[in-house]
Amino acid sequence: MAANSEVEGVAASAAGRRDPAVRAAVEQGLVGGGDGAEPLVCLLDVAGIRASAAALTGAFAAALAPGTPVLHAFAVKAAPLVPVLRLLADAGLGCEVASPGELALARAAGVPADRTVLDSPAKTPAELREALALGIAVNADNPQELARLDGLVGRAATPPAAPIGLRINPQTGAGAIDALSTATATSKFGIALRDPGARAWLVRAYLDRPWLTRLHIHSGSQGVPLALIAEGVRELHALAEEINAAAGRRQVDTLDIGGGLPVNFASDEETPTFARYVAALREAVPALFDGSYGLVTEFGRSLLAKHGLVLARVEYTKTSGSRPIALTHAGVQVATRTAYAPAAWPVRILPYDAKGAPKTDDPVAQDIAGPACFAGDLLATARELPRLAPGDLIGVPDTGAYFFTAHYGYNSLPRPAVHGFTVTESGEVTFRLVRPAQEVSAIVAEAGGDLRDALL
Numbered sequence: 001m002a003a004n005s006e007v008e009g010v011a012a013s014a015a016g017r018r019d020p021a022v023r024a025a026v027e028q029g030l031v032g033g034g035d036g037a038e039p040l041v042c043l044l045d046v047a048g049i050r051a052s053a054a055a056l057t058g059a060f061a062a063a064l065a066p067g068t069p070v071l072h073a074f075a076v077k078a079a080p081l082v083p084v085l086r087l088l089a090d091a092g093l094g095c096e097v098a099s100p101g102e103l104a105l106a107r108a109a110g111v112p113a114d115r116t117v118l119d120s121p122a123k124t125p126a127e128l129r130e131a132l133a134l135g136i137a138v139n140a141d142n143p144q145e146l147a148r149l150d151g152l153v154g155r156a157a158t159p160p161a162a163p164i165g166l167r168i169n170p171q172t173g174a175g176a177i178d179a180l181s182t183a184t185a186t187s188k189f190g191i192a193l194r195d196p197g198a199r200a201w202l203v204r205a206y207l208d209r210p211w212l213t214r215l216h217i218h219s220g221s222q223g224v225p226l227a228l229i230a231e232g233v234r235e236l237h238a239l240a241e242e243i244n245a246a247a248g249r250r251q252v253d254t255l256d257i258g259g260g261l262p263v264n265f266a267s268d269e270e271t272p273t274f275a276r277y278v279a280a281l282r283e284a285v286p287a288l289f290d291g292s293y294g295l296v297t298e299f300g301r302s303l304l305a306k307h308g309l310v311l312a313r314v315e316y317t318k319t320s321g322s323r324p325i326a327l328t329h330a331g332v333q334v335a336t337r338t339a340y341a342p343a344a345w346p347v348r349i350l351p352y353d354a355k356g357a358p359k360t361d362d363p364v365a366q367d368i369a370g371p372a373c374f375a376g377d378l379l380a381t382a383r384e385l386p387r388l389a390p391g392d393l394i395g396v397p398d399t400g401a402y403f404f405t406a407h408y409g410y411n412s413l414p415r416p417a418v419h420g421f422t423v424t425e426s427g428e429v430t431f432r433l434v435r436p437a438q439e440v441s442a443i444v445a446e447a448g449g450d451l452r453d454a455l456l
């Protein structure tokens with residue numbers, strides 16, 4: 001049946017699933033202008049997330065020597081939602097956590113300790129003790145943290161169950177976004193490999209501690225070119241070889257190469273792919289795949305970003321200085337980086353009418369503004385779009401990582417609901433609640449509502 005296979009074709013592509021999902025979100029009353037409909041909702045494309053997880057595991061499996069241990073640990077900060085972590089675990093991934101909250105989320109999702117990695121530049125003694133007791137892999141950030149670990153594990157009779165490593169900073173340089181570049185000469189992360197004496201200190205640190213078995217790197221996130229990431233991994237591998245040669249045994253048995261695959265925010269195309277990343281690594285460090293080291297990866301944005309969509313109602317439209325402005329319910333609370341650093345974090349705006357159908361009229365330059373009370377609360381400036389009207393919706397794609405999952409509580413704007421969606425072959429859209437909308441009463445409670453008289 002032609003109609004059916006067309007629908008199948010649509011459901012098979014991420015962009016093809018989006019418009020049916022938007023229409024269904026309006027029809028099913030999740031968002032829009034109807035009674036009880038929210039002015040703002042966030043959607044996650046379950047099939048898209050599964051496809052990205054499969055692309056990641058498949059790309060590495062295709063390149064690695066058979067039998068090489070590999071753990072793909074999802075960087076929880078990119079999408080700290082328990083059902084998402086559970087979905088990824090079901091697809092074979094673990095979790096990378098960097099705070100007690102993130103660790104609790106991973107545990108709530110049922111991710112086992114041996115599939116969890118703890119990174120963070122400021123782990124407390126209590127966090128370290130808990131990680132070691134649970135058997136969670138720990139990457140220490142600096143010499144003082146290593147000294148703490150000496151106190152906790154160095155004197156124990158048996159080696160710790162938890163694999164322990166050190167994070168290095170290869171000092172290979174910055175990418176396009178300074179705030180996300182972790183391999184600069186003066187980055188706050190890891191042990192700076194090119195500082196005077198650092199290499200010799202590192203080799204000694206391993207020789208003195210037989211329980212140090214891993215090396216860790218994460219050269220940065222969005223904006224760091226693949227070649228720079230690969231160069232850092234090459235440095236990591238070379239250091240592991242140097243340590244193992246000095247030790248006379250394969251003391252370092254696992255390399256944690258971090259995440260950082262950038263995402264394309266300009267179109268629906270998913271580039272660069274995980275396969276492309278693996279190809280870049282193979283070119284820069286062919287020995288990485290020969291099976292002599294187990295591998296850990298820590299991708300976040302590249303697994304989730306393309307699969308998230310913010311849907312917001314246009315409340316009012318106006319003109320100011322002859323510029324048309326659409327006042328919507330999506331702003332700094334769901335797109336914090338875009339509002340504060342618009343040049344680094346441009347987002348696409350997809351126009352829909354009140355029924356959730358794409359708008360296709362002639363474009364007019366418009367500002368897309370959010371609901372917050374500061375002038376910079378804009379998602380786009382002078383963007384060419386069909387002229388928006390009150391009751392229309394805007395879609396903001398590519399927001400599945402670090403956008404609505406990293407809510408910013410400015411103006412006490414509530415965390416919007418997140419729904420996962422699936423589209424069946426016959427075009428039916430099903431939603432599953434992933435995170436409920438934050439109630440105003442919860443905002444009051446979290447703001448000390450029960451402590452009203454505390455300062456009298």
Ligand SMILES: *Cc1c(COP(=O)(O)O)cnc(C)c1O
Nearest residue numbers: 075218221259260298299300301
């Ligand atoms: C943020 C972070 C990641 C994930 O980075 P992405 O760009 O989202 O892939 C991985 N590892 C560490 C240590 C991080 O801080």
